[in-house]
Amino acid sequence: MSKPIADPIQMEVFSNRLLAIAEDMGSILIRSSFSSNIKERKDASTALFDARGRLVAQADHIPIHLGAMIGAVETILARYRLDEMAPGDAFICNDPYLAGGSHLPDISIITPIHHDGEVRFFAGNIAHHADVGGRTPGSTSGVSRSIFEEGIRLPVIRIARAGTIDEDLLSLIAVNTRDPEERLLDLRTQIGTNLRGGAMLIALLDRMGWPATEQAIEDILAYTGRRLRNRIAALPDGVYRFERSMDDDGFPGVPVPIVCTARIAGETLELDFEGSGPEARGAINLPDSAIKASCYYCVKAVLDPGLMPNQGIIDPIRITAPPGTIVNPRPPAAVAARAVTSNRLCGAVFGALFQALPPERVMASCNDSTSATSVSGFNPRRQATYVYPESMGGGAGAFADRDGMDAVHVHTVNSTNLPAEALELEYPLILEEYCFVPDSGGAGRHRGGLGMARQIRILADGTIFSARSDAHVIPAPGVFGGKPSNVTRILRNPGTEREEVLHSKSSGLVMAAGETIRVETLGAGGYGPPTERPLDRLAADLREGKVTRAAAERDYGVEMVCRALA
């Protein structure tokens, strides 16, 4: 099955050295890029591969990128022979269908690293660019109907030859985006990042020699594989199924199920998505690289968060999804807004894996969503147009021994909010309220985490609002008798005569000065029957206003509420 480790001490030392290189590349990439997606939100990852295309090390930044460059390296290896690659070459790609991409804004640069005339490694990095063209600024519209609306598509292209960047190609790419100056800067940074990683790898090879390096790589992969297989083997064999659903397929319609069947047999784990709904008309399809990253994230999170991200966690897991479904779309299905689907899929995988765990290790369903909004318009102070993107989390699931976390991003999303003061300094908008949504977490022995609300007042006519949200219909379920959460809603002009409930994928709404938008996100599921909730916890929720008296009386009963308040 897996090989024994030849030298555990050298493996650990080498692993630190490799990780130091990947982290160094990550910090130079994040430090030197211009896009706030890369720099502030760290929506970028760096990785090292061996010449066979196996992932050897990856710096931890964002789960949706876990193993995300494997497809790119595989495509390169399928298309070019190693002896066709020269030192200083670099490849670029982003296409989910042609080059193992995740969605078009995520551009990968992969660089072969030679030592003594042989390709020994590939250095790679992937970064979320602020814009790659297409129908909407930011290139992540939820309502595109095909990938051709989502921006420039890049199959594997050799962007640098023997250390010289192909400026013609680079400018072709840049002019197809909304801020060419920024794109040029960030792409050059990506190419430079790999060169720096390469120089460090060469120094490491000079010092250790190839045989010892090769041995250490084999040890690292064998070790990680062994560790994951041990975790899988500790689970009872069986078939475990869990279903979550998207509200619709991006346009008003019926829910689209995402079904995960986890088959555990000995040391193997299969995640099968048979039974999931059809390819979406909107941009919420989950392409191959993104479904894999989501699954790797789930396995690492549920079974062993300390697993090193390398090929060793990839080989023991088999992932299958029927073609033509939302979780295995065919070209040219649109994929730009895959984040919300990724989170829902993680909810399905968590639910399946938790059935193989003892109850004390189970967490109720999280919000398994993310509500992204975009407000754009003309900024009179700047005399320029602006785009303000925001993405909101919700509740995290309750545990056997404690309530779920309130108002956080879950699973493969972990971006930060824009502070009210930064928002109001920058844009003609006012943040009127930013708070928890009382009663949004599912009741239970332990309560699901609360969702959050954000209400914005628009100060200039002609402001445009769009949303990429979900879970407006289907809540997060509870577990072991715990209650489900509420659902997300987006309101226009709440509390006025003009109040209007918006669809989760409203796009291009034109708003006038004085109008408001309020987004209230869902909480998470509760754990255990509400009747078992400790009275002091219920009392604290009531005192703090996280649960209203009316909701408490509904979920816990009048008598229990009276006792809690006594």
Add this chain to the structure above:
Amino acid sequence: MYRIGVDVGGTFTDFTLHDDADGSIRFFKVPSTPHDPSAAIEAGLLQMLDGFGLQAGNVGYLGHGTTVATNIVIERRGARTGLLTTRGFRDVLELGRQARPSIYDYRVQKPPVLVPRDLRIEVTERTGPDGSVLVSLDETTLEAAITQLAESGVESVAICFLHCYANPVHESLAKAAVERRMPGVFVSASSEILPEFREFERMSTTVVNAFVGPRMGRYLDRFRERVKAIGIPAEPYTIHSNGGLMSVATVRNCPVRTCVSGPAAGVVGAAEIGRVAGFPNLITFDVGGTSTDVSLIHRSRPLYTSSRLVAGYPIKTPMLDIHVIGAGGGSIARIDDAGAMKVGPQSAGADPGPVAYGRGGTEPTITDANLTLGRLDAGTLLGGRMMMDLEAARRVIHDRVAKPLGLPIEAAALGIIQIANANMSRAIRSVSVEKGYDVSEFALAAFGGAGPLHAAEVAVECGIPRLLVPREPGTLCARGMLLSDLSSDYVRSHFADASAESWQHVLGLFVEMIAEGSAWLDGEAVAPGARSFRRILDARYRGQNFEVKVDCDGLEAGQLAALIDRFHEAHTQEYGYAIPTREVEFVSARVQATGAVNKAPQSRITGGPSLGAAVIGRRQLYVDARHGWQQATVFDRDRLPVGVPIKGPAIINEMSATTLLFPGQSAMVEPFGNIIVEVNA
């Protein structure tokens, strides 16, 4: 006159005493008293003065580093605190930036919020980003909020209103109302603690300040009384997170500034020692029992950062940029179920400590490995006051590591050290190479009890050519208190496009802050000639959401172009490039006010007569697989001569640490008593 520096650690309270008469330095330590750290300070001062036969009345300076505020936060033992904030925003404290604490481990929870939701009360008021009042402060809701807090029995109140950095009037009115209605309650207004934009970080910092305030005040009272009772006439200073000193009165109002005070003194001490000895570029390497702290000093100036999590709570005050990892002498080595060996972050700490301490430790630690390889001597801990059990250390390394891995005991022990060194090296790279510095221009300043044991190998791993080992490395933090200046930081957010007008406005803010700093220095009785002010502007390219610090020293009105040039340069230093065509924005203006303290001078040491006279023995030392066991000469550091080369393998002992020299390496004591090792990689 004597000067005394005191560093209160978790296990020991260290003292360094400098005698101005002859320039000599003496070191001392006593066990810490965590229930009231000032008890150990008092006991230590008494014992030390008595032991050395000195008069308390001659102590002209007392500086101390304390983790009292940090511990109040970590243990969440602070005051019952209330928060007043703008309507619509009471949950900001708990929402934070909505990111979760661990990306992969969903079991890791956010720390409990320091002010529960029912004590976070909203007041009707609104100020705009330009400082204009959009909604006047509503007296009725304010009075009702204060009544509610008073009835809830809060001991401390934090106030944080939106955009108060642009106009603090509403916060000032609210603060005055709270003080009037709740006399004796500790009140912190965010516009006084951190008048800088981004509400969550400002609110969190203000709340932590309010949370620790009352208890810290009581500690400071006890500390001051004890010092007075001993008969020490000097007003004591406390070191704060930026490495500067503050009086007790200043700390009382702003205790949050001491939240990372402990390790700061070591860094400031190293910077000053390096400056005098001619080593302006240092990477500090402070290895203790449970953790290793690393930081970078460039041209004798430590690097700063403006925010950090303390026990999971964001605190934004200027502070030294110190990177901490969980690897120290007590770190435990374990073989996991898949056959790999991991070292740390679990630690046996000081209690029970390593197996060799014989206090009940059962798992092999880095210290046990060092002892097994002859790198530590069983009888040298604390100058011989504590014996270690070599046989127990060998046994546990054999049973837990060597046997399961099928390795000789030496290879197993060396493996533990190599893995620890690899972890430490990664931390060093992250503060140096990853920030664009060339480590070949630096020396590794090794201190803490175990720094000099690991430094030579770590330097080789990182490509750092030499080490600087200060005297008594285990108590450097206490010595750092004698080498620091008074300092305080001021900030004003000013959001504007770069223009002649906005630059003029920034210059006005500098003048304001310098006046504020001068008033503070008046209070600290610093003479005009000893004062200096550093002016810094945070600026960025339009479209960015992060700032670069631009040094404005020497720039006046009419020099906007020169300022912009400096911004491009600073951006290049920080991020590797500049975009000369892009618009520049101003964000915040800062002033650091410094009052030079009449510091303990570093004097040249005499040193011993010859190397031979410093030899105290020979010992077998295990080097590596190639060199095996080697006979090493053991020296007493205090008797080493100045300027005479020492060849490895050698071991240099002193009370608080052991320095190792491997074959091929050489060392020399330089005139100020520091050991300089050439690692010759």
